Amino acid sequence: MTSILWFRKDLRLQDNPALLQLSQLSDDFIPVYILDDTLHPTEQLGISQRWWLHNSLKSLDQSLQKYYKTPLRFFKGNPQEILEQIVRETKSTGLFWNRCYDSHSLHRDKRIKESFQKTITVESFNGSLLLEPWKALKKDNTPFKVFKPFYNFYMSHLEIESPIDIPKNLRNGSKTLVGESIEKWGLTSANKDLEERWNPGEKGAHERLGEFIEGSINNYSYDRDFPSKNKTSRLSAHLTFGEISPHFIWRSLLDNSLLEREKEKFQQEIVWREFCYHTLFHTPSLPEDNFNKKFDDFPWADDQLLFQLWKEGKTGYPLVDAGMRELKTTGWMHNRSRMVTASFLTKHLLIDWRKGAEWFLEILVDADLASNSFNWQWVAGSGTDASPYFRIFNPTLQAKKFDPEGDYIRKWVPELTKLSNTEIQCPWIVSEEALKKRGILLGKTYPLPIINHEEGRKRALYFYQNL
DNA sequence: TGAAATGTTGGGGCG
């Protein structure tokens, strides 16, 4: 019998439960990827993720050819209609996939399952989470709202077996079914900045994990905070596309002898990701609505100009600008800068977190509805277990603490390069004359701060207090 | 997974 393997956010062969189950029921299979064009325009992939997806799919296609001598078939359109047609054409008797947890996918998949259930075998699996959202609940059967107890629950309930090997016994299920050409989708054009930094695909994901476990994890809890050090895992985009599973990562952490403290810090980050997914599952409107309803009447400022300057990295605060420019160029931003830039937008500029979230989704290679919505709400203070309203980052102090030598700023804000290590975080304190000697004219070669920190802070406290 | 304001302490300069 022939079955369809529908790839979605699980672009890998290793540790793929849907693939495993399919291989136990079928000898032949047809791997399929469908570019879902029923998505609302705001839900469609951003520019960096189109590039990533294109390359990841090509990589997956190659792996499938190598292991099973079968191509990955590409289609674009309404997934239900396309799957119905493939089933008709190929007389497939099974359909397998790994689950997604956002509201659009959940509804879509439910309809598809119902429509096929009476005629063929349809099964879905957990390929992206350590625990399913409905399996991590408090004693009263409601979802966790605070991270620490959620984490404790995880640590006492996880049973992580060895990852699933790539099944061997499968063959190409159809000689005649031809998909579309991915090249014609126009997902991407050459992008040097992305190409030199990222390696999409399952192989790239495993190499990245390997390097991380050999190297930076050993001082992770400290180094991870410094944007210039580049010592975070940088696995986020690989995880988003499912090129590697959290299950596989977790198992690797257990199988290597690592310092307990460092390992645990990283495990916490993995569990934060799970917390985001669970929260999105239990609160499907998380991307649109304040988790905390008190924020529904918050008087966000709708200032197009300030928003634009923030996006372009022209706020006059070197750390904020460095982060926003790193994002624009590399499709990624260091965690520390994400917190500072997001705090700056929502607290100093009082701009709605949804505007910031939308921009991040458009640009990030690791854009992930669950993590993005959750964390923007966390920063804005409207989220669950959120950052308290009075926690307002001072972008200068943050720069002095976490970029003391100014390396990160120099990299992304080169017009300030010649300033000293103690001045580069706050060029406005330097005399006009000294600036001139270094070729800097504030307001001309580099912006003056678009808002005074002290005033911005007081204004934010005032509005946030009045919630 | 803050920052700023306010409070406390203790050493040194000085009359």
Next chain:
DNA sequence: ACGCCCCAACATTTC
């Protein structure tokens, strides 16, 4: 020797 002030340095509280 003593009290007083200054002010880092650190601790606590407040937003």
